[in-house]
Amino acid sequence: MxxxxxxxxxxxxxxxxxxxxxxxxxxxxxxxxxxxxxxxxxxxxxxxxxxxxxxxxxxxxxxxxxxxxxxxxxxxxxxxxxxxxxxxxxxxxxxxxxxxxxxxxxxxxxxxxxxxxxxxxxxxxxxxxxxxxxxxxxxxxxxxxxxxxxxxxxxxxxxxxxxxxxxxxxxxxxxxxxxxxxxxxxxxVPYLLSAAHRQHQLQLLQLAAASEGRSFPVSIDKLLEAESLAQALQEADETSPVTSYGSPPILSGALGSNTRRSFSSSLSRFDGFQNVDTAEEALAWAEADDFARGAPLFQPLVNVIIDHPGLQIA
The missing domain is CATH 3.90.79.10 (Nucleoside Triphosphate Pyrophosphohydrolase)
Structure with missing residues (x-):
């Protein structure tokens, strides 16, 4: 061996x-x-x-x-x-x-x-x-x-x-x-914080689903990618229907009603992160989102942001 x-x-x-x-x-x-x-x-x-x-x-x-x-x-x-x-x-x-x-x-x-x-x-x-x-x-x-x-x-x-x-x-x-x-x-920094909280909430939902004998239809990174795409469609005034939190209907149906409500409410807590003050910051936020394309954060980065909410990053 x-x-x-x-x-x-x-x-x-x-x-x-x-x-x-x-x-x-x-x-x-x-x-x-x-x-x-x-x-x-x-x-x-x-x-x-x-x-x-x-x-x-x-x-x-x-x-x-x-x-x-x-x-x-x-x-x-x-x-x-x-x-x-x-x-x-x-x-x-x-x-x-x-x-x-x-x-x-x-x-x-x-x-x-x-x-x-x-x-x-x-x-x-x-x-x-x-x-x-x-x-x-x-x-x-x-x-x-x-x-x-x-x-x-x-x-x-x-x-x-x-x-x-x-x-x-x-x-x-x-x-x-x-x-x-x-x-x-x-x-x-607000973009990073928002991404970490969004990913953490998905992970908690994944654990909750597993405890009930259910599983997510796709991986978390695919859910994040789908959410990013749906958000882009909304911003482009597309007519395709999406849920209130930006996930395509096929995913929201597969997650179950309880999960949908929890996911939606958890993300709404962090909407304030996106209230950028200037056009320059809005552009930086959009560039970061385009760079990420729904990719998840490395887990230690998520952990440190969640475990230390008062961390002074910048």
């Missing part, structure tokens, strides 16, 4: 680091995963914590490797690092900077916005230094159709602004690892 490696998240818990990367408009970067755990879902940039690596270093490294973006450096070091007798590893960041290296505090090629007044062209949103937010323990994570007990991940959530670059005042993420990510999109 082939022995599984101890690094396998189905054998032992693994540690991942995910980063809420914030741009000059206060929007958060999301990507569409592919070719690995969580393929087909929307997730934050991030990756596995390496041996002897701090959360700060991992966050900066992973964001840079995946997007080419440089994060605003942390203001202070963690106490655990200050008390450490061994030197901090910064992945050779103390050497001369090269285009292939991420940048942290002491290696910044341009002065930190904390050292001087923000440039006039920068938005009124203050820069956010790289910082720890919270940790999430996901004990049984399964991809669609996956068998067994699933994977066990402890995800460390960080946040930071993109470091300001006078030559490029608008942050433009690159697809540097196309085998892991199909693309990036800046999403308004």
């Amino acid at each position: 082939k022995q599984q490696p101890v690094s396998d998240a189905t054998v032992v818990p693994r540690v991942g680091v995910a980063v809420f990367v914030i741009n000059e408009k206060g929007h958060v970067l999301i990507g569409k995963r592919t070719g690995s755990h969580g393929a087909g879902t929307l997730a934050l940039p991030g990756g596995h914590l390496e041996l002897h690596e701090s959360f700060f270093d991992c966050a900066a490294r992973e964001v840079y490797e995946e997007t080419g973006l440089i994060l605003e450096p942390p203001q202070v070091s963690a106490q655990s690092e200050l008390l450490s007798h061994s030197p901090r590893q910064k992945h050779a960041l103390l050497r001369t900077q090269s285009p292939s290296q991420p940048v942290l505090a002491s290696t910044a090629s341009t002065p930190s916005p904390f050292d001087e007044d923000p440039p006039p062209q920068r938005s009124s949103i203050l820069p956010t230094p790289l910082q720890f937010l919270t940790a999430q323990n996901s004990v049984r994570m399964k991809d669609h159709g996956e068998k067994g007990h699933g994977k066990h991940y402890v995800t460390i959530f960080m946040k930071a602004s993109v470091k300001h670059d006078p030559a490029s005042p608008q942050a433009q993420p690159q697809i540097l690892e196309p085998t892991k990510c199909l693309g990036w999109c800046w999403a308004p």
